[in-house]
């Protein structure tokens with residue numbers, strides 16, 4: 341790519357799909373996806389190669405809960421397995437993003453196609469993440485309801501950043517992206533691709549072509565980083581709810597940062613400036629990408645500032 345035309349992997353955060361945690365309807369998600377499509381198509385219109393990735397915590401939790409309420413609890417054979425629910429979430433979210441981005445491209449006269457690749461991500465079955473569930477999925481519950489769910493359904497429930505209790509599942513690290521060669525071919529041919537939705541469907545490689553789905557949710561920031569590395573992207577953009585990463589976040593002496601060097605990032609992590617489960621995985625994914633090869637950068641900013649961020653006018657750049 342030329343200096344100003346970049347290959348960009350964009351990791352879309354929760355607010356890019358479900359802006360209102362109380363309205364989790366498909367109708368609302370479709371409306372939100374339309375808003376999300378605007379800054380994405382801005383980048384496509386500027387000639388950048390864009391690969392989209394996204395989270396799925398609320399959606400995969402919603403899909404599982406639907407099966408759990410529809411099926412008799414004494415007939416667990418009827419329950420939809422977790423990896424299949426992950427695959428459904430990729431299709432559901434991919435469908436909305438595909439429609440929204442395509443509509444915006446057609447209306448702006450951008451002659452490109454977009455498709456979602458159902459993506460499997462290889463994980464290590466001995467990953468310690470399987471022993472300690474940390475990834476929140478689905479809706480928020482009161483402490484009382486969460487206790488009941490732990491007792492009656494055997495779920496692990498944890499408090500999520502002061503917002504209530506959520507079910508948590510295992511979150512192993514991504515090792516490889518099975519469909520990366522397909523994604524690469526599509527991108528080389530000029531198409532916009534949605535991949536590693538929800539961090540990808542976690543699979544263990546049993547050899548001889550056999551991939552076994554695992555009940556877990558991979559962090560989408562780590563999966564996006566893996567895709568960015570494999571596809572030799574110039575830039576990883578992590579879009580979330582804040583315009584800039586801060587130190588002393590939420591305190592009176594909060595300071596927003598425009599540029600963080602690798603050394604500073606490690607120091608800030610050590611000092612505990614980034615909350616686990618929210619900003620910490622983003623900064624860790626950013627560092628991993630930046631350290632994977634010279635010249636790679638990560639930008640963390642909000643969806644509505646993506647265009648300004650890539651022009652170097654806002655956001656936090658790492659590397």
Ligand SMILES: Nc1ncnc2c1ncn2[C@@H]1O[C@H](COP(=O)(O)OP(=O)(O)O)[C@@H](O)[C@H]1O
Nearest residue numbers: 353354580581582585586589613614615618619
């Ligand atoms: N040091 C920090 N600087 C900025 N935001 C932070 C920091 N620590 C925690 N946060 C919180 O992390 C949130 C982003 O994480 P999260 O909501 O999990 O992301 P997403 O769902 O967009 O992937 C921000 O909206 C902010 O509330």
Ligand SMILES: NC(=O)OP(=O)(O)O
Nearest residue numbers: 395396397538559560
């Ligand atoms: N898979 C994943 O990271 O989802 P969330 O971003 O919704 O937590």
